[in-house]
Amino acid sequence: MTEPRKLTMVQAINLALMQEMERDDDVLVLGEDIGVDGGVFRVTDGLLAKFGEQRVIDTPLAEGAIVGMAIGMAIYGLKPVPEIQFSGFSFQAFHQIENHAARYRARTRGRYHIQMVVRMPYGGGVRALEHHSESEEAYYAHTPGLKIVIPSSPRSARALLVSAIRDPDTVIFFEPKALYHAVKEDVPVAEEAWPIGKARVAREGKDLTLIAYGAMLHRCLEVAERVHAEDGAEVEVVDLLSISPMDTETIAASARKTGRVVVAHEAQRSFGVGAEVVARVVETAFLQLEAPVRRVTAFDIVYPGFARERGWLPGPDRVLRAVRETLAF
């Protein structure tokens, strides 16, 4: 069983949790419906049977206390991995994350630190009710002391979650729920850990840089293939993987090479991750830029309900239009 296995993202995350809990007794998981039920998305399936209720803790329904309790465990020296059932409910725990998880190391000058991974499914595409489809990464990325990681595939989810669990700082781990079952990928059974803070060039190109993460990455790769086939242009696609710290070097190198940049995400536009990417591109590649840097995002409106979600989320057509306009500028 050392051959890579084709896994969904749910299975890959489960593999990471299983292996890290086997490796280190201090790792434990807690949250709503994560034990007996295995989580509403089945990410923690089988953990209770294997590790018991001391390490796989079904909690009462209160996000603030789940994260607050996990913070206390981390102060003690454990490595908790709390699950928030949907990222839309994470605001109930936001004060614990901002007031405490992010600050504890600094406030105590290193006497205590919060080694904790807060996992949460995020993003659209599953035809769910309001508060189940939004993208909250920017709220967290604005906070010093936190790391924000967003995988884009089963393999990256596994390799980054392993690193997040071993990371001595608090990591907010956003899982693009639209990808939970959408794709299968070879995932090595043997341990694999990718560094947090490194972006990945998912497709090489010389004419334009398309920057994305999470589920948007796949729409962007689709667009890049279409532009190649229909326009003969080569789009480089950068998969951020880590929102904070952000890999400015990889962004800058690509932007300097192509001179044209489009950034795409599911979250609404204003004050978002795209704005941060644009700022870094302008700070590092201004003289090489051939066109204004474009953002392709959701509109700045309240989630309109899943019947209208396809118009709200930026789909491939909207990305394609921005890419073509930027190439033609």
Next chain:
Amino acid sequence: MPRTRLDVPSVEHLSIVDEEGRVDESLEPPIPHEDLRRLYRTFLLARRFDERMLRLQRQGRIGTFGPIRGHEAAVLGSVYALRATDWMVPYYREWPAYMWRGWPLDNLILYYAGYAEGMRVPDGVRDLPLCIPIASQIPHAVGLASASRYKGEDSVTMVYFGDGASSHGDCQEAMNFAGVFQAPLVFFCLNNQWAISLPRAKQTHARTLAQKAIAYGFPGIQVDGNDLLACYVATREAVDRARRGEGPTLIEALTYRLSLHTTADDPTKYRDEAEVKEWEAREPFPRFRRYLEAKGILDAAGEAALEAEIDTEIRSAVERAEARMQANLVDGFEHVYAEPTQELRAQREELLRELAVTGEAAHG
């Protein structure tokens, strides 16, 4: 089926030493005289430190400060029941517990003078730093208690909060979690009757705060918070129960905020001075002193020497703290993450370039 009355537990009230210092001998705990002397010394130190900190604030030598006058007996009586290996989770008026558990006084002065490093918990001391956002520390105590049990330790966690915090979701959520998990935890509520300008009667319509424990399935007890012995006995029982694996307890200590909420507050706007006078008469310091005098533990000559010793201790702590007040903002980059990120390293360089031009003093 007819209507029946459910057998829900009730709430006890405990008082051992009355306002005149008379003790109910049937309830009096056997505390060694040496410990009583040490408790008295810490009480006096806390009282004098509180007074000095107010003066330092008025002189502009420290920033906003929340005095604790009136809380000392509740804090010291309860913390005395803990072992060094137990965890102590304060809100922000429990620094007499820090004194008891071995913190250097200069850390506190430094913190209130605006230097974050004052909250560097000393190595080996199982305390959390002060917590400003009300009630948000309470869930941490559930985590500490659960973690110590998971690791097979017999340590207990005690968390302090006020009457205001009892209204907060974090407090109620934490009590619910602690009940469900039967965490080895003591909830110690310092009901000082006022949350800034809001009186206790407007904080909750419940007759006691202690009864909130009943809803979560564990015992709640109300004690005279100005009676150090009652606070100790109730806490001792709760700590022992937690250590035996019998779950959490809520203790409501009835006391009074004799001073300001903070130095930025003017209580005459919302509080009747007659009420303050009434509580002054019940305040914990003379009561504890009378109790010790009656036991022959204190004498006038010893008292003067102790006052002089404490004065010197505080004076030298202020000197040490003021010597530590360095502008060095650069240090702040070291503890955001275990390793500074590339972005932080770049920003630190930016600051160093700025300092090369303006000098450190510009940041003080």
